Amino acid sequence: MSLIRVIQNTQRINKEGNAPLYISFYLGKEKVVIPCKLSVSTTKFDSKIGVVKGITKEAKDINLIIEQLKAKVNDILVKHRLKNIILNKESFMREYNNPSDFKSFHDFVASYMKTYSRRLEMGTFQHHKSCMGKFKKYCEGLQFHELTEDFLRDYLIYMKKTLHNADSTAQRNLSTIKIYVSAAIKKGYMEDDPFKDFGVKRIKSNIDYLTEEELIKFISLYYDRRLPERLERTLGFFLFMCFTSLHISDARHVCLEQINNGILTYYRIKNRNCKPEAIKIPLSIPVFKIIEELQGKRKEGHLFTSLQCDQVVNRQIKEIASILEIKKKVSAKTGRHTFATIFLKKTKDVATLQKLLGHSNLKETMIYAHVLDESKQEGMQCFNCFAI
Template identity: 35%
Template sequence: MIQNIDVLRNYPVHYPMNFSGKLTAKIVMKSDYKRADGTCALYLQVFLNKERKRFPCNISVTENDFDKVKQRIKKSNQLHHDYNLIIEKMLADINKIEVSYRLSNQVLTMDKLEKEYNNPSSRIDFIKFWENEMEQQKLVLKKGTYRQQYSSLTKLKAYKSHLYFHEITNDFLIKIVGHFKSTLQNDQSTISTFLKNFKKYLNIANKKGIITPLQTSEIKIKSFSGNRTFLNKEELQNLTAYYNDAYCLSSHKYILAKFLFSCFTGLRFYDVNNLTEDNFVGDVLVFTAEKTKKMQRITLNRSAMFFANPKYLLNENFTNEYVNRELKEICKFRGINKRVSFHVSRHTFATNFLVSGGRVEHLQKLLGHSNIRETMIYVHIVESITNMQVLKMDEILKL
């Protein structure tokens, strides 16, 4: 039976329940029909704008076990506790629907009430709304974008299983951001990505006439360059040594082939995952980028060619999430104390390309950036590295 259900327990003893003047609800027994065991079925009876609808409670008890005044199962029934929880849950669900429509200034009809009750609608629950919208956009969104937005939705669901539109307030946003920072230890980049996706689907809801206390214009997302973690020469040599080691786990070898190949080409995760032998023309890689849909041609250096072994590079298309988890374990095992994800390979390529004397305009083309300002971030990183190296000259005189 149902256990640990969150219910509203402060109902008045006498019913029907008056929700808004137009809607009333009560539990009734269909006593004109008795089953073979002498029990009668219970229904949740709702009146809305003089229209009646009965929802089955899927509970049958004898007339003596049902209190018509309190509309609850008497203690004489062995399952009275579980049955009453079901009844209270049903009444609570009706109440939530009515409150949500009223606070959102939406017109509630019996047809809508029935649909919302039998299948909690996305017009009440923002999480359900987000799920439905993502399903509709699944064929339109790029794979990486879809997975990113779905990841944000998963984070929201982990924090709160249901989020009614009238609950979306500034206080709620402050609390969930605080949860990400303090409890989950998320960095600003991760939080900003969540807020961007949250804001997108809230904006879609508002445009569809769903009113929320918090407006999208009130959600401010900080603009920042982010932490461009990259691997230096020694760390790349460390991972390559493990890749070449006879004791390297086969799953790690597949992952490292893709990761290290990207460290010397700058390819994104989904572009590496989509590669086939047809993309290789001698020492030139030709592919269409998943994100930009632009065709790119990259001349492969010897290091990239070393990891272009079809056995490892072109097989085992793991998910991005799995690869990121395994990369963390690999780096931990190899003593690399950095927060490494697959995207770090792209930062590694860009940074080491400039450190090796590459030109920023060439890097822009290799990375497929439409705006050179995106590429200039790596220039600033290299400049900071150079400045730190200049300070090492102090070791000459040891002043």
């Protein structure tokens, strides 16, 4: 049990002869000194027992405050000792200064999400809300120290066996939880990282892309002008993504001022908080035609106007694919995947594709390596003409 003492700093005596009081104790080998925000005369303070001498009302009031502060320190020490939680100076001071900061891990998540959400795309934010809401239902009132590696393993089993989540869904949920655990550790609310020896698997998702023949079907439908206006508008938007590689959130924010001398210059919204480099996309003839139609006589402003939210746009893209009798899971992401697949198939240039997609890591671009594998197989066929 730590010895809690009250001391006076006689090096800081003011003009009235008063010096400030402090509470002092040790956490392991770390000395903790907390200001009492009280100053008393050096002649009236008993340094041996840590109280103000005398029976005046002022002396009694100060001694009462001292006892309350010592009790507050003791309560924190006892609470953590009973829970077998090791305190350090930083974690103690945080709880001492903000005893009611967060009653649970989920309260911290709710608070942190308010500021963190500004960095996220709307779709990503909605995913975070869904993941953390599901986690809260599983463990309402979860305390920081209860969030251990074993707890996470149990939650993974629960997601798979009780909720029947696919492994990719479960791993993505854990990856989201990890973001908030890392934030809690960084801010001093957690000591140990439950993910330290519990790695989150990176699940390879299927890449749905259009073949050249399928893309031609979409283009033909666009110029047939037989779709309702709501679908016609969405189809033009989808084709724009197919020919530029832009993600849906980036595409919907494109302005005419960003297009100069046949080049579209933009910054990924996803990377807006980390000083990203500008991405320059040389525009092909098909996308120029789409831009000219949408632009009309305008010289500035958003290229795409009156677009529905992402969820509706994706539903409409699926509806268009159904009209064309294309059975694949076509969505806005398919546009970006289609661009990357066709570009790589035609050029075999992974380095340039990485720049066009705005990938910081080549590993991200290599998800399209299936194209190179197909090319290798096709290339080997050229040797079949040699008779042995």
